[in-house]
Amino acid sequence: MNSDGHTPARTAAAFSGPELLRRLWPLLCLVAIIVLIGIFAELAPTVVQRRITQGLIYLVAVVGLYVFVGNSGVLAFGNVAFMAIGAYVSALLTMSAGAKGIFLPDLPAWLQTAEWAPLAAAGAGGGIAAIVAFVVGYPLMRLSGISAGIATFAILVVTYVVIGNWSSVTGGQNSLMGLPIYVGPWTAVIGALVAVGIAFAYQESRSALLLRASREDEAAAAASGVNVVRHRLAAFVIGAFLSGVSGVLLAHFLGTVRVETFYLDLTFLIIAMLVIGGMGSLTGAVAGAVVIAALTELLRQAEVGVTIGGVSLAAPGGLGDVVLALLMLLIILFRPKGIAGGKEIPWPFRR
Amino acid sequence: MIVAETTTEPLLDLRNIEVRYGAITALRGVDLHVKTGEIVAIVGPNGAGKTSLLSAVAGLVKPVSGSISLSGKSLAPVGLEDIVRHGIALVPEGRNIFASLTVEENLQLGATSRRDSEVNTDIGRFFSTFPILGERRNQPAGLLSGGEQQMLAIARALLSRPKLLMLDEPSLGLAPKIVEQVYVELEKIRDDGITILVVEQNAARAFAVADRAYIMSHGQFALSGTPADLRDNAGFDAAYFGVSMDSESRDGA
Amino acid sequence: MDRIVQTLVDAVSVGGLYALTALGIGLIFGVMRLINFAHGELIMIAGYAILLMFGLPIWLVAVGALGAALLLALAIERAAFRPIREADPATLLISSFAVSFFLQKTMILFVGSRPKGVDFLPGLAQQIQLAGIRLQLLQIVTIVVSAVLLVGLTWFLKTTRLGLEMRAAAENFRMAQVLGVRANRVIATAFAISSVLAAVVACLFVAQTGLVQPRMGLQLVVIAFVGTVIGGLGCLPGAALGGFLVGAATILLQTLLPPDLRVFREAFVFVAVALVLLFRPQGIIPARGLKERI
Numbered sequence: 028m029n030s031d032g033h034t035p036a037r038t039a040a041a042f043s044g045p046e047l048l049r050r051l052w053p054l055l056c057l058v059a060i061i062v063l064i065g066i067f068a069e070l071a072p073t074v075v076q077r078r079i080t081q082g083l084i085y086l087v088a089v090v091g092l093y094v095f096v097g098n099s100g101v102l103a104f105g106n107v108a109f110m111a112i113g114a115y116v117s118a119l120l121t122m123s124a125g126a127k128g129i130f131l132p133d134l135p136a137w138l139q140t141a142e143w144a145p146l147a148a149a150g151a152g153g154g155i156a157a158i159v160a161f162v163v164g165y166p167l168m169r170l171s172g173i174s175a176g177i178a179t180f181a182i183l184v185v186t187y188v189v190i191g192n193w194s195s196v197t198g199g200q201n202s203l204m205g206l207p208i209y210v211g212p213w214t215a216v217i218g219a220l221v222a223v224g225i226a227f228a229y230q231e232s233r234s235a236l237l238l239r240a241s242r243e244d245e246a247a248a249a250a251s252g253v254n255v256v257r258h259r260l261a262a263f264v265i266g267a268f269l270s271g272v273s274g275v276l277l278a279h280f281l282g283t284v285r286v287e288t289f290y291l292d293l294t295f296l297i298i299a300m301l302v303i304g305g306m307g308s309l310t311g312a313v314a315g316a317v318v319i320a321a322l323t324e325l326l327r328q329a330e331v332g333v334t335i336g337g338v339s340l341a342a343p344g345g346l347g348d349v350v351l352a353l354l355m356l357l358i359i360l361f362r363p364k365g366i367a368g369g370k371e372i373p374w375p376f377r378r
Numbered sequence: 379m380i381v382a383e384t385t386t387e388p389l390l391d392l393r394n395i396e397v398r399y400g401a402i403t404a405l406r407g408v409d410l411h412v413k414t415g416e417i418v419a420i421v422g423p424n425g426a427g428k429t430s431l432l433s434a435v436a437g438l439v440k441p442v443s444g445s446i447s448l449s450g451k452s453l454a455p456v457g458l459e460d461i462v463r464h465g466i467a468l469v470p471e472g473r474n475i476f477a478s479l480t481v482e483e484n485l486q487l488g489a490t491s492r493r494d495s496e497v498n499t500d501i502g503r504f505f506s507t508f509p510i511l512g513e514r515r516n517q518p519a520g521l522l523s524g525g526e527q528q529m530l531a532i533a534r535a536l537l538s539r540p541k542l543l544m545l546d547e548p549s550l551g552l553a554p555k556i557v558e559q560v561y562v563e564l565e566k567i568r569d570d571g572i573t574i575l576v577v578e579q580n581a582a583r584a585f586a587v588a589d590r591a592y593i594m595s596h597g598q599f600a601l602s603g604t605p606a607d608l609r610d611n612a613g614f615d616a617a618y619f620g621v622s623m624d625s626e627s628r629d630g631a
Numbered sequence: 632m633d634r635i636v637q638t639l640v641d642a643v644s645v646g647g648l649y650a651l652t653a654l655g656i657g658l659i660f661g662v663m664r665l666i667n668f669a670h671g672e673l674i675m676i677a678g679y680a681i682l683l684m685f686g687l688p689i690w691l692v693a694v695g696a697l698g699a700a701l702l703l704a705l706a707i708e709r710a711a712f713r714p715i716r717e718a719d720p721a722t723l724l725i726s727s728f729a730v731s732f733f734l735q736k737t738m739i740l741f742v743g744s745r746p747k748g749v750d751f752l753p754g755l756a757q758q759i760q761l762a763g764i765r766l767q768l769l770q771i772v773t774i775v776v777s778a779v780l781l782v783g784l785t786w787f788l789k790t791t792r793l794g795l796e797m798r799a800a801a802e803n804f805r806m807a808q809v810l811g812v813r814a815n816r817v818i819a820t821a822f823a824i825s826s827v828l829a830a831v832v833a834c835l836f837v838a839q840t841g842l843v844q845p846r847m848g849l850q851l852v853v854i855a856f857v858g859t860v861i862g863g864l865g866c867l868p869g870a871a872l873g874g875f876l877v878g879a880a881t882i883l884l885q886t887l888l889p890p891d892l893r894v895f896r897e898a899f900v901f902v903a904v905a906l907v908l909l910f911r912p913q914g915i916i917p918a919r920g921l922k923e924r925i
């Protein structure tokens with residue numbers, strides 16, 4: 028971790044020019060990478076452009092997961108639930124009254140007629156995800172290790188079951204269609220920049236610093252007066268907000284939402300991206316999302332190529348999933364800290 | 379036949395052992411030898427590295443440097459599970475009996491490394507020496523008192539028929555009367571021909587039975603010799619209570 | 632009266648299946664603190680073995696199912712879990728998640744994701760009269776087989792040398808090793824037993840549903856997994872009981888809940904899981920001697 032600049036003595040120096048630049052360096056690099064990806068998308072064919080957009084949306088989700096897992100060291104399986112909440116909230120607030128009349132005739136009147144502006148609805152999506160995270164996280168953040176993993180898995184299942192069966196409000200198993208489609212490459216770039224900015228600002232905060240200290244030795248941190256549960260909850264809520272936003276973006280990129288989208292496959296994808304990139308650093312989260320998104324796209328194209336040769340490679344995306352799972356296993360076995368090795372991008376010059 | 383008595387090769391021989399846990403160095407170059415038939419005691423304050431030493435011999439931690447040999451043969455290639463098969467048994471700190479298993483099952487586990495058919499005879503003999511445990515052979519071992527658990531842990535270790543028995547603070551948490559019992563047993567075990575390496579904080583009790591002793595402080599042996607010599611040595615208190623001459627101040631800087 | 636008995640028998644037979652699945656998971660967790668998501672894929676592979684060998688004599692099909700599950704179990708233990716045995720439980724959990732996903736997706740790649748029908752053990756579908764009440768033979772068989780396996784496993788753990796070593800390793804692995812217990816042997820045995828349990832569950836489950844598909848193990852494992860948590864991770868009787876209760880409860884909730892709440896029954900089950908973790912983290916039957924670790 029970037030241990031520089033965290034001691035109180037350095038705080039004052041942190042605001043002088045070069046020191047500030049040095050401190051922000053990892054963030055600036057990530058911003059540059061994301062902007063470059065945006066420019067690349069601008070020049071790419073439409074299909075690739077859509078893939079990049081989707082990849083950037085996943086990046087937001089991976090960063091959301093990282094904010095909690097990376098800083099607290101506690102495992103979480105539930106972030107896709109917050110994506111679902113964000114997606115459905117924004118969908119319900121932005122769909123035209125007419126569309127809602129067709130798909131959801133039993134909505135309460137105020138919701139029936141609500142047609143919010145995209146940005147307000149996106150904020151509401153992230154915000155409600157954060158509120159839900161606060162309410163369920165408040166009791167659950169006491170848990171760590173396997174128990175935390177199971178409890179967050181429970182969040183995922185409960186959300187999935189509730190959304191999938193609360194037909195009058197969510198449409199149940201049916202898709203909601205006719206959402207305004209406003210997410211293209213540049214919206215996704217902005218989303219990714221906001222996510223990376225929030226995650227970076229958070230991880231430089233005192234709360235995150237204490238949380239990371241507790242990761243090494245929870246008992247010692249608690250003994251020295253650090254309220255581990257409170258700092259964990261903060262990370263959990265911020266992470267849920269970002270996950271919610273990512274769900275919003277996904278919904279308005281696809282134009283439809285379906286509860287099946289937000290379950291085990293997506294959970295696996297997001298976790299795999301974080302594990303492969305390395306859950307110890309923001310750079311790792313970004314690297315994982317970018318590398319896996321690119322790899323998946325390459326595999327998809329390879330599959331197309333193979334089919335031309337007369338050999339059919341079964342369902343589309345099938346090979347990609349297998350490779351993804353295999354890659355994740357290999358990373359766990361041979362490079363447990365992921366591609367980034369738990370580090371941020373280092374300052375390239377000598378001090 | 380008579381030559382065996384005077385053979386110079388020690389049963390256990392440690393040379394320049396260094397053990398680290400991440401950034402912490404627990405042992406900094408320790409030399410130790412134990413001859414067949416001896417009781418050797420290691421005493422020292424908390425955190426001195428006594429447990430680390432036994433752990434290194436038992437294969438629970440891997441030393442970063444140095445060599446450990448038993449009867450002249452290196453133990454470096456021997457895995458944790460095979461140490462007992464080479465004749466070394468450990469009674470760990472805190473005893474670590476299997477609380478949910480019965481007394482008898484704990485003893486059966488002690489004989490895991492054996493292939494002969496006398497295990498049950500040995501267990502029967504132990505039960506006749508300690509009838510209290512015999513009566514409770516089918517009860518979970520976790521229900522035994524601390525002293526009974528200590529006896530069980532020692533018996534469990536002996537069931538592997540070791541050449542060398544290592545004990546980590548056998549008096550820990552026991553009333554003086556029970557400590558007495560434990561040490562009486564240790565002498566009997568030695569008389570049966572088993573070599574003993576015992577780690578203790580209760581230096582007085584260990585010195586009473588030991589042929590030789592080492593005093594450990596900050597991961598090194600500060601002094602060694604016969605208990606009588608050590609008691610007379612002026613450096614004893616300083617070394618034992620850990621306020622000694624060496625490392626601490628250096629490391630602090 | 633008939634309805635009540637039928638529902639109870641149904642609950643007990645489904646509970647039995649989940650108890651067997653929960654035992655398979657609990658066994659592995661006990662010895663190596665690994666929550667094996669991939670247990671579902673052991674069931675799945677046994678299911679496909681049944682499909683592949685369908686038509687051969689039934690005992691041969693059963694042996695085939697068992698062999699397939701056994702091979703897969705030993706292979707994943709060797710390739711995926713042994714190298715990271717010393718890792719923390721969270722890493723193990725993620726790794727088993729990846730193994731499960733890998734096996735499922737590989738299966739989809741080769742055979743597609745569509746369910747395939749197979750009329751396995753059709754003889755068991757018939758109804759029988761028992762004390763004047765009509766019951767399905769398959770349910771009775773399921774109950775009997777589950778009971779026999781539970782007794783058999785208990786016998787194995789309580790009276791054999793390997794069983795003793797497994798129980799010791801479950802309580803304190805390092806100490807067991809110090810006494811000479813072979814980690815590889817104990818863990819491989821645990822995987823082998825869990826694969827037997829998986830194969831039996833697969834046979835019964837396929838006979839019941841008549842379908843085989845890549846995700847068939849997932850549902851079973853998720854519910855059984857809940858059972859192991861409720862019963863107390865690391866405690867085998869607890870796992871069996873927890874699995875049984877959760878399985879039986881889903882059937883009872885299915886009949887007892889008013890229709891509009893019925894669909895939420897899994898949500899209730901998982902809320903219960905969270906509550907157990909918060910208020911009884913050691914489960915209903917706390918495992919003795921299992922320190923912090925979870």
Ligand SMILES: Nc1ncnc2c1ncn2[C@@H]1O[C@H](COP(=O)(O)OP(=O)(O)OP(=O)(O)O)[C@@H](O)[C@H]1O
Binds near residue numbers: 399402424428429471
């Ligand atoms: N597993 C471990 N990880 C990190 N540090 C350890 C570990 N085990 C021991 N240490 C450290 O190594 C040093 C020596 O510890 P050790 O347990 O060997 O001492 P000891 O002499 O047995 O103490 P005590 O009398 O309290 O049992 C201590 O500073 C201790 O904190």
Ligand SMILES: [Mg+2]
Binds near residue numbers: 428471546
């Ligand atoms: Mg000690």
